[in-house]
Amino acid sequence: MSxxxxxxxxxxxxALAVGDEMPAFEFGPLTRTDFVRYAGAGGDFNAIHHxxxxxxxAGLPSVFGMGMLPAGILxxxxxxxxxxxxxxxxxxxxxxxxxxxxxxxxxxxVTALGREGEPRAELELVVETTKGExxxxxxxxxAIAASD
Amino acid sequence: MQSSELVGRDLGAVSFPVDRSxxxxxxxxxxxxxxxxxxxEAAAAAGFDGEPTQPxxxxxxxxxxxxxxxxxxxxxxxxxxxxxxxxxxxxxxLPVRVGDRLTARSEVTGTSTREGKRGGKMTFFTIETTYENxxxxxxxxxxxxxxxxxxxx
Numbered sequence: 001m002s003x004x005x006x007x008x009x010x011x012x013x014x015a016l017a018v019g020d021e022m023p024a025f026e027f028g029p030l031t032r033t034d035f036v037r038y039a040g041a042g043g044d045f046n047a048i049h050h051x052x053x054x055x056x057x058a059g060l061p062s063v064f065g066m067g068m069l070p071a072g073i074l075x076x077x078x079x080x081x082x083x084x085x086x087x088x089x090x091x092x093x094x095x096x097x098x099x100x101x102x103x104x105x106x107x108x109x110v111t112a113l114g115r116e117g118e119p120r121a122e123l124e125l126v127v128e129t130t131k132g133e134x135x136x137x138x139x140x141x142x143a144i145a146a147s148d
Numbered sequence: 149m150q151s152s153e154l155v156g157r158d159l160g161a162v163s164f165p166v167d168r169s170x171x172x173x174x175x176x177x178x179x180x181x182x183x184x185x186x187x188x189e190a191a192a193a194a195g196f197d198g199e200p201t202q203p204x205x206x207x208x209x210x211x212x213x214x215x216x217x218x219x220x221x222x223x224x225x226x227x228x229x230x231x232x233x234x235x236x237x238x239x240x241x242l243p244v245r246v247g248d249r250l251t252a253r254s255e256v257t258g259t260s261t262r263e264g265k266r267g268g269k270m271t272f273f274t275i276e277t278t279y280e281n282x283x284x285x286x287x288x289x290x291x292x293x294x295x296x297x298x299x300x301x
Contacts, residue, residue: 007184007194027179034177041173043210044217046228058229066217067233068207069177075203076178084200084243091237 010083022108065098159254199246234293268298
């Protein structure tokens with residue numbers, strides 16, 4: 001980035017075609033501090049996400065991350081790709097827990113184009129660990145620029 | 149109580165501000181350094197009419213509910229040690245801006261049960277929440293699926 005004070009978030013709908021991919025993003029290795037920072041930001045104070053003795057008392061090896069952390073990161077990657085005002089729908093299905101030390105990869109692509117009063121793109125999104133363990137599958141719908 | 153008797157249960161309303169600081173805190177938690185999340189002028193320079201917010205901004209309501217993120221699970225008297233968040237989805241009708249005040253209203257709209265893979269009955273609860281802004285306009289609809297795993301055999 002040449003100028004750190006310049007936003008790169010799209011404002012107007014962007015042009016997308018089937019097969020276009022979201023810029024790849026990696027987050028981690030996750031730390032307990034990441035969980036605590038998200039707890040403070042998002043308001044999820046379930047002890048299972050920050051209190052090691054509590055988590056171990058529940059039979060877990062350690063605390064684990066709240067699902068809304070990778071969901072939120074994924075949302076922010078989609079917003080950075082298509083523009084926050086152009087997102088029309090976002091749906092996530094949590095398929096695996098995230099643990100301290102995990103590195104997460106975020107990917108997505110356009111699977112279909114359509115129109116619902118405006119040109120739209122359907123997106124399929126995946127979060128997994130760098131070991132290939134599934135974390136989240138998601139879909140989104142975005143308003144896009146009209147094709148010529 | 150049968151879980152199906154919970155359908156239609158009103159889970160209450162909460163009104164909360166969409167603060168600049170919380171948008172910036174979420175951006176830091178998400179590893180997102182775009183200045184539009186942090187700085188009014190950067191958002192204006194990018195061309196936004198106001199300051200944008202993240203797709204999961206609706207979580208901020210949890211700070212204002214008694215019981216926080218667990219308020220709904222507690223209202224349904226779920227066992228928190230067996231609680232899973234299965235799915236979440238959002239439908240965006242209007243942009244949410246920094247400075248907005250949202251009012252969230254939640255209701256149980258469905259329940260179902262299924263045998264778990266490792267035995268024991270899993271119970272699914274669908275909760276729908278609407279977010280209205282300070283002008284009384286419906287801005288976001290959210291749907292969550294909470295799962296209570298069965299007692300381990």
